[in-house]
Amino acid sequence: MYKIGIWTEQNLGHPKTWYGSSRAVAYSLLEVGQPPTNQDIERFGRTIKTVRLSSGSHRTTYAGRFCDLDELATSVLKRSFAPNYPLRICDLGTSDALVCSEWALTLLSLWTNSTVVASDHRFYLICGRRSNSEAVIFEQGGAPLQFIRPPFVVPLDHAERWFYFGNRIMSWWGARVADPLRDIVRGLSWDPIFDSRVQRVGGWEFRQISLLHPSARALMRTSARFTIQEHNAFDELAEPCEVIRILNLYNKELFTSETITDGLRAVFRSLTDGGMLILGRTIEVGKPRNEVSIFTKRLGAFTVVERLGGGSELEQLVLSRVP
Numbered sequence: 001m002y003k004i005g006i007w008t009e010q011n012l013g014h015p016k017t018w019y020g021s022s023r024a025v026a027y028s029l030l031e032v033g034q035p036p037t038n039q040d041i042e043r044f045g046r047t048i049k050t051v052r053l054s055s056g057s058h059r060t061t062y063a064g065r066f067c068d069l070d071e072l073a074t075s076v077l078k079r080s081f082a083p084n085y086p087l088r089i090c091d092l093g094t095s096d097a098l099v100c101s102e103w104a105l106t107l108l109s110l111w112t113n114s115t116v117v118a119s120d121h122r123f124y125l126i127c128g129r130r131s132n133s134e135a136v137i138f139e140q141g142g143a144p145l146q147f148i149r150p151p152f153v154v155p156l157d158h159a160e161r162w163f164y165f166g167n168r169i170m171s172w173w174g175a176r177v178a179d180p181l182r183d184i185v186r187g188l189s190w191d192p193i194f195d196s197r198v199q200r201v202g203g204w205e206f207r208q209i210s211l212l213h214p215s216a217r218a219l220m221r222t223s224a225r226f227t228i229q230e231h232n233a234f235d236e237l238a239e240p241c242e243v244i245r246i247l248n249l250y251n252k253e254l255f256t257s258e259t260i261t262d263g264l265r266a267v268f269r270s271l272t273d274g275g276m277l278i279l280g281r282t283i284e285v286g287k288p289r290n291e292v293s294i295f296t297k298r299l300g301a302f303t304v305v306e307r308l309g310g311g312s313e314l315e316q317l318v319l320s321r322v323p
Helices: 009-013 038-048 067-080 098-110 165-187 214-222 257-270 315-321
Strands: 088-092 115-120 124-129 135-138 144-149 152-155 198-201 204-210 226-230 241-247 271-283 289-298 301-308
Touching (some): 009 038, 038 214, 067 241, 067 271, 124 165, 214 226, 241 257, 257 271, 271 301, 271 315, 289 315
Parallel strands (some): 088 115, 088 241
Antiparallel strands (some): 124 135, 135 144, 144 152, 289 301
């Protein structure tokens, strides 16, 4: 038994098999033209939701996800900072930076001296392709994620279910193809944000697949006050800021309480006195809802100033263990 994958835009309209199982989507469909068309942007939006990294984390994001939070957070900022204040806002774990760019449009218009920084620890994948239509998708560090040999699209970072033996055989073959390419991928040098070059090594062509939403990249090109930077969300920022937003990142299913606490302490050190932390998650069961707490840093401690949807599940950890 086997299932075929989705490797062309036309296939995206058929995400399930006859038996209701999800078909794997080729991450190469994230590639868009310059400038991107509306069709490119729609294809990117449908594909990015399927991306699974080797850590097990997903890039599950979409337009308007934080509309209610943006409204609340903006109202809190209005009470605390004058329109001419040089606000510096950092969005940690920004994923494809779409929702950050949506909020940035409001922030940059209300605070004319403000800057918004969208950060994450990786912004691209690497696609290696050769003439026989085989392709391997890698993470930046060389970990193989996916093997594409139409009509198959198979994962390389986790196993298919046992009864898809055709896909498991293809994954085995893909792993054999990918293994000697790991060191090549690690040795390639790229711009960390966006690089359109094609690098050719040993009969293979390698190119970046950007994980940044085309709308975020467009805002970065048109506004010098919106920037995108590499940063590990568990490390202290190089430059202090007034606002730090962390959503759907500090996840108890992926990180220990100690690791999350270390990250929150780094955030505390990164905030100016009077600065604000926006922390929470989106519950995707049923109708999506945001559960967020907004804290202010004063006199060496965090205090809750607003809540959305009952507040963050990490609220007590912040108040009891940070700094």
